[in-house]
Amino acid sequence: MLRGAGGGGGGFRRALMAEKPEKPVRAGTARRVVKFFAPYKLHVLLVLIAILIISVVGLANPYLLKLIVDDAILKRDMDKLILYAVLMIVIPVVNGLIGVWQTYLNNLIGQRVMRDLRNELYRHMQRMSLRFFSETKTGEIQSRLGNDVNGIQDVITNTASSIVSNITTVVSTITAMFLLSWQLTLLSLALLPLFLYLTYKVGSIRRELAKNTQKSLADISALIEESLSVSGVLLTKTFGRQRESIDRFSRENQRLADLQLRQQMVGRWFFMITSTFFSITPALVYYFAGRTIIHTPPDQVPPITVGGIVAFTTLQSRLFFPLGQLLTVQVQIQAALALFDRIFEYLDLPVEITDRPNAIELDPHDVKGRITFDHVYFSYSRTGRPMNLYDINFDAPPGSLVALVGPTGAGKTTIAYLIARLYDVTKGRVLIDGIDVRDIRLASLPQIIGMVSQETYLFHASVRENLLFAKPDATEEELIAATKAANIYDRITELPEGFDTIVGERGYRFSGGEKQRIAIARIVLKNPRILILDEATSALDTRSERLVQRALATLMQGRTTIAIAHRLSTILSADQILVIDRGRIVERGTHSELLAAEGLYAKLYREQFLHAPKDTSIAATGS
Numbered sequence: 308m309l310r311g312a313g314g315g316g317g318g319f320r321r322a323l324m325a326e327k328p329e330k331p332v333r334a335g336t337a338r339r340v341v342k343f344f345a346p347y348k349l350h351v352l353l354v355l356i357a358i359l360i361i362s363v364v365g366l367a368n369p370y371l372l373k374l375i376v377d378d379a380i381l382k383r384d385m386d387k388l389i390l391y392a393v394l395m396i397v398i399p400v401v402n403g404l405i406g407v408w409q410t411y412l413n414n415l416i417g418q419r420v421m422r423d424l425r426n427e428l429y430r431h432m433q434r435m436s437l438r439f440f441s442e443t444k445t446g447e448i449q450s451r452l453g454n455d456v457n458g459i460q461d462v463i464t465n466t467a468s469s470i471v472s473n474i475t476t477v478v479s480t481i482t483a484m485f486l487l488s489w490q491l492t493l494l495s496l497a498l499l500p501l502f503l504y505l506t507y508k509v510g511s512i513r514r515e516l517a518k519n520t521q522k523s524l525a526d527i528s529a530l531i532e533e534s535l536s537v538s539g540v541l542l543t544k545t546f547g548r549q550r551e552s553i554d555r556f557s558r559e560n561q562r563l564a565d566l567q568l569r570q571q572m573v574g575r576w577f578f579m580i581t582s583t584f585f586s587i588t589p590a591l592v593y594y595f596a597g598r599t600i601i602h603t604p605p606d607q608v609p610p611i612t613v614g615g616i617v618a619f620t621t622l623q624s625r626l627f628f629p630l631g632q633l634l635t636v637q638v639q640i641q642a643a644l645a646l647f648d649r650i651f652e653y654l655d656l657p658v659e660i661t662d663r664p665n666a667i668e669l670d671p672h673d674v675k676g677r678i679t680f681d682h683v684y685f686s687y688s689r690t691g692r693p694m695n696l697y698d699i700n701f702d703a704p705p706g707s708l709v710a711l712v713g714p715t716g717a718g719k720t721t722i723a724y725l726i727a728r729l730y731d732v733t734k735g736r737v738l739i740d741g742i743d744v745r746d747i748r749l750a751s752l753p754q755i756i757g758m759v760s761q762e763t764y765l766f767h768a769s770v771r772e773n774l775l776f777a778k779p780d781a782t783e784e785e786l787i788a789a790t791k792a793a794n795i796y797d798r799i800t801e802l803p804e805g806f807d808t809i810v811g812e813r814g815y816r817f818s819g820g821e822k823q824r825i826a827i828a829r830i831v832l833k834n835p836r837i838l839i840l841d842e843a844t845s846a847l848d849t850r851s852e853r854l855v856q857r858a859l860a861t862l863m864q865g866r867t868t869i870a871i872a873h874r875l876s877t878i879l880s881a882d883q884i885l886v887i888d889r890g891r892i893v894e895r896g897t898h899s900e901l902l903a904a905e906g907l908y909a910k911l912y913r914e915q916f917l918h919a920p921k922d923t924s925i926a927a928t929g930s
């Protein structure tokens with residue numbers, strides 16, 4: 308059976324599962340992050356300039372305070388008072404506007420980088436081999452493309468600029484403080500280490516608590532899922548273990564309540580520490596500066612003015628928050644890099660099936676369609692064990708029909724996959740017109756080979772778009788001819804919107820047989836020289852089956868067909884039947900030859916094909 312995803316714990320999944328959240332970030336990640344920002348150099352520069360302006364202009368208000376006290380109020384100068392007061396309004400407004408512009412630029416850069424990352428990831432995913440998709444959970448891929456990329460939005464838009472902005476604020480504020488009074492600056496800075504130490508400590512406790520709370524929440528939901536599911540309840544009830552389950556739940560629940568309480572309290576303590584520092588330092592400044600002014604003889608100018616003290620304490624208050632935030636810089640950068648790393652890891656997944664350097668482009672019109680398997684061995688596992696195909700040899704001349712039959716798991720689908728180069732052989736060669744498929748450009752193969760699988764996949768789009776997927780430039784006449792050949796034209800025209808009817812998951816639901824016929828029409832449009840056909844095992848009703856069989860018979864005409872056969876009609880009309888068992892061709896020949904040999908084929912024929920609905924098989928054979 309041709310299928311999209313299978314089991315098999317392969318290399319990709321192992322590589323992806325091996326990661327842990329605390330895994331060290333790989334070397335070179337930072338450099339690659341920078342590369343993604345390179346196209347937006349100018350924007351980044353503008354953001355930096357904006358941050359610089361905001362920090363420096365932010366210093367203006369404390370200075371204006373000094374001027375308003377010393378030059379306007381104390382000197383009773385009304386004009387200056389008005390001027391400074393107006394400036395105290397205008398400057399923050401201008402700064403605010405610059406801030407808005409900076410946020411816009413930040414988000415613009417962030418969104419563009421995310422867009423680029425998503426595009427690059429999607430492009431890379433499209434190149435990955437079928438093996439990758441069969442070994443990776445779909446959810447995992449969606450999560451990388453969606454959540455992980457979204458996760459870095461905050462990092463790009465906030466972390467980077469807040470780090471720069473905090474640094475510039477701290478540097479500019481300390482410089483301004485020094486300019487006002489170096490003695491008072493030293494006094495304030497002397498208290499800083501204690502503040503920083505306490506903030507750091509509280510920060511680590513908070514992080515630890517947050518981590519434990521998260522874990523506890525996860526434990527509780529796992530517990531609920533485990534014990535309150537149908538099977539969980541059944542198990543608990545039949546073993547009479549409700550008491551234990553309740554105890555376990557209340558223990559975990561108690562732990563969560565305690566943790567959350569502590570988390571709240573640590574936050575409150577942090578607030579208390581910060582407010583204490585906010586009041587202690589200005590008090591000290593007022594005390595020492597005031598004492599200096601008081602002790603300065605009236606005929607001398609004091610080293611600091613009253614306005615100077617006010618300006619100084621205002622500046623000082625600007626310092627605490629940025630400094631506190633800078634303490635967590637390392638954690639923030641680490642978290643950001645880890646996210647990028649997860650994304651890069653996906654981008655770095657090797658592309659298994661690629662064009663060889665001298666791969667040739669085949670003109671689909673010149674292809675005759677001979678398929679040859681030359682001592683092909685294949686294993687899904689990279690280690691080569693177990694081997695899934697052994698020494699497969701056959702030759703399908705142009706236009707012939709080869710039927711693959713055999714018990715389930717024999718390797719029929721695998722043979723089909725190798726023709727389309729969805730996997731590469733482990734040993735031997737698969738040839739099309741005598742050319743190794745690995746020497747043909749990957750882009751050429753889909754033009755030569757068409758696949759009809761058991762599960763017809765229709766996109767959530769109109770019938771027309773689904774058909775045009777095979778040949779985007781098909782004309783209306785071609786669409787009609789193809790759908791007529793596939794016995795589905797009448798059905799489509801009966802629909803209220805004809806070819807424009809939306810189908811797929813949330814659209815019009817075609818029956819299984821109709822879907823198969825649309826898939827057949829798709830291949831008719833594509834008109835490949837080689838057809839790989841996986842006949843459906845699920846029974847259709849007689850009428851549907853007949854329509855599908857007729858469509859298939861038309862489709863096979865003039866093409867080399869490799870059919871994973873489930874229909875009697877197909878094996879009866881096959882030029883060659885290959886009987887596959889446990890990865891080997893165990894018998895080959897025509898129907899009558901194989902029947903006469905009384906081997907596996909004869910057994911399968913009696914068990915499976917003979918019981919196929921007679922009328923449909925016969926009808927199809929005759930058509």
Ligand SMILES: Nc1ncnc2c1ncn2[C@@H]1O[C@H](COP(=O)(O)OP(=O)(O)OP(=O)(O)O)[C@@H](O)[C@H]1O
Pocket residue numbers: 308309313314315438441687688695713714715716717718719720721722
């Ligand atoms: N992605 C995969 N990874 C590992 N092993 C696989 C994978 N796909 C198939 N196999 C194994 O390869 C063998 C051949 O499978 P294949 O699908 O080719 O059989 P089949 O003859 O088409 O069977 P069916 O008629 O049931 O579809 C089986 O043993 C199967 O378990």
